[in-house]
Structures are given as C-alpha cells and as structure tokens.
Amino acid sequence: MGTVMSVDVRPPAPSPEAVADALEQAFALLAADDRRFSTYRADSEVSRLNAGLGDLADASPELREVLALGHRLEASSGGAFTCRDPAGLLDPSGVVKGWSGQRAADLLLGRGVRNFCLNAGGDVVAHGGPEPGRDWHVGVRSPSDPSIPLAVLAVRDQAVATSGGYERGGHLWDGRSGEPARGLASVTVVAPDLTTADMLATAVYALGPDGVAWAAESFAVDVLALTESGELLTGGDVRSLLARSGPRA
C-alpha cells in the first residue's frame, strides 16, 4: 500500500504506557494487513493468488471480508468500483486502505483511547477532539496546490477520505470501462467509519460527477468534490462540516 500512518493522541487518555502499547498494536495491525494484501509484495496472500499459487476458495477470513465489501460496492456502483485491475488481477486496495485504518482506529478505541486523530496515507479517523470544545480540523488536499487546502472540515467521531488524481495506487480507474477515471479532480467523503469513507471516495472518483449525489443519497454520507474543470460539487451536508477560520471561539 505504501502508506504512512500517524496518530495524534490527546488527553484525557490512558497512561502513556497504555497509549504506547495500543499504538504499537495498531501499527502491528497495519503492517500485518499490508503483508496480507499488498500487491507490491510478491509473498502477500493477494500476490500469491494472482500468481496462481492457491485458491480463492481457501482465502483467509480477512481477504474474504474485504472482497465481500468490495463486491457489494461493485454491484451498487454499477461496476465502477472494482477489486480487480484492468488486467483482471485481484487488487483489493480500494477496500483495504480504509478498512485497515478503521481496524487500527477500532483497536485504539478498544484500548480506551478516546481523543485521537489517525491519518493513514491521507485517510483520517477522528475521535473526540484535540482539546475541549474543539473538533478535529481536517484539511482537504487541493488537487492543484498542496500548500492551500481545498477546504477545512471540522469532524468528531467521523472518518474523512480523499481520492484524487494525485493518489498513488492502481485503483483509480473506472471499472466499467477499464479506463482511467475521468471528470473529477478529487473527491472527499465524510462517513461514520473509514471503510465506508474510503471506498465511497474511490467509487465516486470512478463514477465521475454523477457519483456525488449517488453516494450522498445511497449511503447518507457527506461529499465534497472538485471537477476537472474546477467546479465544486457537494452532496449531503458539507456546509455544517466547514471549519470556522480565525481564533478559536
């Protein structure tokens, strides 16, 4: 997957030792998922299946869960979202990145960490707040200028995922045509969990502008998208998520 994960933990939190232990476990989970699913690792379960070593019927419970999620969204997106690359090889990275980040977040929650912001390769899970009375402020990367965010969203107990043409990975094509996705420069989805947010960001990017309203209406999520021609599209209630600038109230 080739991602970088950071976790920002704020008080009140368990003891520093307990937090460090939870973080260690969370990183171990991410690393284990990468070993299992990476298409860049020749010895991953996915790569071995693609090499004809092994049978999908004998796949691990984790891979079966990921593929089931992918197949469900493939069906509801009319095939725009897919877990196979244009060559027909298995590539579940459109599911795994968010799913794995959410697993890490769930582990932290299970260890009593309540105020944290986890960022796995640009996919964010934000719980609680950075300080009393404030939500986590998530800048949405602008596809044209990394120095200025497209928008800043204030979120709490939510996940934010962004897909854009700048993104690494081979899952940003339209599964219906097998061609690179067109029409949108970036898509940001805010959802209760990162699995949903990341998968839908990928699906909307693949679907193009029509996907914005589709995701918002079908999955009750909030969507902020920028078209290739510079139009801003929104679905759901993005307005209520926009951070207020200036000094804290």
Added chain:
Amino acid sequence: MTSRKKQGALLYLAIMGATSAVVGFRAYAAEPAQSAASVVAANPATTSHTPRAAGGSSGSSPRPTPSHPSRPKASAAPAKPRTVTGKVVQTHYGPVQVSVTVTGTRITDVAALQTPSGDGHSMQLARRATPTLRQEVLASQSAQIDTVSGATYTSQGYAQSVQSALDSIGF
C-alpha cells in the same frame, strides 16, 4: 494558540511506512517543560522486530533502545545537539528534504529544507456550488489544521527523508 501546550497535552505522534518492516520505535519529549511525548516508528527495509515504546522492556531490538521518561527531568545534563540532513525524496509534488536535530537519544527538531512549492495555480471554484457555500468553503481554508486528508505523497517523502537522516547517524 498555545493553550494546548499549556495544558500539558499528551501528544503522541507516530509515523510508519507500511511498505516495509518496522525497525524502530522512538519516544521523545517535544519540550522538557511539558509532559508531551512523541513516538516515531520508522521504516527502512532490512529487519523486522517488535517496536518498543518508551519505558517498554528491551526486546530483540538490533539497536539500543533508548529509555525515555515521559516527563524528562529538567536537571538532566544537556547533550550536544547534532543536526543531520536527510536525503532528497522525490514526490508527486516535488522534492522533499528535511534536517533532523538529535540531542542525546532524543529528536529535538525536524526542519523542512525543501518542500513542494505548488504550481501557483489558484483554484477556480464551483459553478455548481452556491455562491454562499463557495464563500464558506473559501473561508474554511484559513482555519487551523490538525491533519490533512489526501496527503499521501508529501507525507511519505517527509517520513523517508527523516528516516534517511536518522540512518546516517545510526540513531
């Protein structure tokens, strides 16, 4: 602005490159005067072992695992800071390079020497969003930011440059 520092906020920052094995897990305090602590896991490709956090038992680490109190003692004799420069890492947006200052077994500063400058194109926003919403989106751009969604390339380049700097001094 600095209120969260004054509150003695406990800050853990951990960075990991999932492309390769975790080989180090460092803990350091951001400033001696506060109880902040950060944990950095770094990622060169050679070996794998269970990362150890501050105060953890020493394990199979191939390098010495520094032991750091989460509340560093102000009376500790200051070690001489060393600043090393990381390699230039090419990202989608341009080169990223950092310098890292290490004092004793603590990272005391990371400075960006090169970051992508952007292409200077201002955004042309929204014909379909209402003018009011467009204004609110633009207004939100100047809000304080805790993290960035969609940051894959630059953050990865940053982590790689930090790691290369640490590798160069065997930290």
